[in-house]
Amino acid sequence: MSMKGKNPEKTKNKKDRLADETRRDFLKLSAAAVAAPALLRAPESEAAAPILPPSPATVPWVMQLPNQIVPAASVATLTPAPTELANVAGGEAGRPAHQRWATFRPNAEYYELRATESPSWVFNPAYPPQKVWTYRAANTPANEFNATVMSHYGHPVICRIHNDLPANHTGFGTPEISTHLHNLHCGSESDGFPGDYYSATKAGPTLTAKGRFKDHLYPNVYAGFENLQNNIGDYREALGTLFYHDHTLDFTSPNLYRGLVGFYLLYDHIDSGNEADPTPGALRLPSHPYDYPLSFADRRFDAAGKLYYDEINPEGVLGDKVTVNGMIEPVLKVAARRYRFRLLNAGPSLFYAFSLVNPNNVKQNFTYIGNDGNLLPKPLLNQQSITLGVAERADIVVDFSKYVIGTTLYLVNRMRQEETRGPKDIKEPGVRVLKIVVDRWPTAQDLSQVPANLRPLPPLDPAEVAAAPVRRFVFERSNNMWAINGQFVNVTAPRFKVPKGRGEIWELVNIDNGWSHPIHIHFEEGRIISRMRNGVQLPIPAHEVGRKDVYVINKNETIRVFIRFRDYVGKYVMHCHNLIHEDHAMMLRFDIE
Template structure:
């Protein structure tokens, strides 16, 4: 099966009916959310988008399997060969995204036909964050909504974190995000609903990473741009003897897929031009870890340039790399120069990570399983104007004094009563475990004392910086790709990761959870509230 040569961005719309409102338009069919924060600041110039969570009845993962139903997000112009819609947005241009729940309410099988869409890890109000208890359908409302509804309006401001405290009200460009993704986050059913397919990309650009490789603006990075800016979502799946998608949502250890989907297809082909490409890798879960290498037909590893981790551009590119490791929900952007290959060259993206159960990876092998074939099949139709400059995006600064003065919170991720717990407690979305005064730095210690389990921990609303990694009492060096800003922190067996984080601009309810989605659905999640200081 062949992937599209280029991704088609979701088209905007000029009007939404009924018109969006600051408070929920429950009379018009909207679910009963909290009022939008900073409405008067952002709504007047917001761009409108519309997404529908729908069932596609006859999706083909691979010709070896029968056509079968999947749940996906689609827009009015999403092509048939694309699994879910991709949004391409820009800082300084807010988005009002209306998301309809058109899933079959009488569905059969695993999952649940409610949705709560989380844009991971946009800096936005809690009412638009996709809080797990904010799930909705025409027939049901989650415990943190007031009413059920057919749709929900989400306000994505597309501003840098810290905008409230800066005089220009724009924020610090060093806080920019780039490769984001959205997915269902329904309480207790995130893994099952994502497994059915509810995940898509949301790419953000700004004056530095402008999405235009011919950008004449001084300082613009001119990285490879659309259609050579290509997102790739990897997701593990298992199929039964009849070739039907299989999942056990009751088992607290989940189901480890033995096949890897790439943008909804198993072992597809991507045909590329003889020029530079920017690939945006996403581990869409639910459980498998990856170690990707690009190899030729003789399994010789090829080199590429690593430019971003968790959607955040690194300060400098990492040159001559040959492996990318990803925990669940981690992202990595790389640039591959296909101009050094002859037309007709075949390459493979292989997964070298060995993993035999959902508890986590075992080791990295010299050879791997082929998940994507890449064929250099043509010359580019125009000159390749892209580049990878020596400097990308600088990091925000912090001082040793700020770290020393920051309050410390300690979180232990462990197994309890055949479920998954944080500090010995299971999730309760109706009330916060603790409240955080808005604006100050905090140090969070993420601790894994379990034997053999790995936990990719995600914190909503803000990015953080890794201060240290300690395993079995020994401090580990922080690899170069983890020395930028992150929103997912993988903690392996007997490991403690200390991060510096700061919650700004917004107040309200948010969550921290394990992004091994089986662990999340079996209670390894907590609610915290950000409050006015």
């Protein structure tokens, strides 16, 4: 075929995309083929992952987490300068134009992150140094697994994310990225859509060109700002504990398994990040360096102590080791004062039931202040356990001033899980995953507090909820893969379209008697209005009464969520955040228009 009149670069990109899609199709077909023998042995609902040998033993409590996290530093300029339209000629991936560019670009702060391969990360001294993939800012210390961004409402961010992963990579994972900031309220071109993956040599099916980097416009505004016409929104819609991670189509789980996940913390005039804030109404929660994010991830290692993952099998790999900020069984040394811990279940498939215990396994009290990205209306006092499905978060405050110097505590996981499909039960005393040592007095007075009221909820209009259209989504096993309403994901076409500004009820249904699904809806938080199991109404737990972005539906459960779609248009996804399920097609695209 003659190339006359054609753009060779576009033709090459098309070939690259076809090659990528062929690879992805191969993975899906291989997954079905690998699992097919299991169907001959047992019904599909009983299929399970192959039994793997346990990871080699590790050495506990010798690795030390840093005493404080170093926030990623903003940069004065970006070269080439950010543009409303994708700067393909300058090396940017071919994204759509930034929405509301004229509104948020003038006051934007700049950040620059690089997805890169670190060749010699040590998970534990018992294992050899090995390569991992992480996001790093220029000032990210070597002992921090990923960069932590701390930003503020009213201060937009343009975050340039470079893909420096090796193009010649072999092994599990793929060296393309599409970074999703979970669950920021932003335009779809900055959402990290799964089909928007890019590298210097490849472009996803929903991009127009490959690129070395992609600019993301994070407006840092509350949802609903368009209706209020104030370009900031309603402070009751604030997010606080967010995290960013790779979302590359069909490879989200292996790419995260290699390490591509970090924290993005948002503050405002209420939750200001300053415990000495004299502003009336400021919460004065424990602030940096005593505001500390902790990411938990299940991993498995082969006999040589190397990270192991099977991206073909649709049952995935259940980790038997838990990393905490990239380390196995580390120690965190704390001062005798209040700390705010932001707990994240980074996945891919283990659920947790965390408790804080002393060496005799006696549970200790803490205060539960936030679920997912959101502060609760009121703190939950004297708590002793927190359950986290994949991608769920919990903010807690622990007062270490009541302990003597030298006290040792442990964070334990009491959730027992034997398969990737979901948790089994809670069993005492649990597995110790983090050692905490109170080793010093604070260098300054602890001015933090936990007030009786945190962040109020925006009211729900009963008439609006009653009139809202209902969409029903059944999450199920299909052809030994994972489906929503009997269909697999297609990122190139929306399953349905939602009018911008409308409130809807989404009914999330788990009809299978064996799997748990943590369902994530991109772009907007929702409110759980009912939870049922086997047709029986269940009470909504206190930690779920606020706004959420992950909804765990256990076996034979149905959750109804009221959710609005405001301010932006474009393509978004809903998926199971058990990342094995997501990569094996339990995801759909919906468009807001």
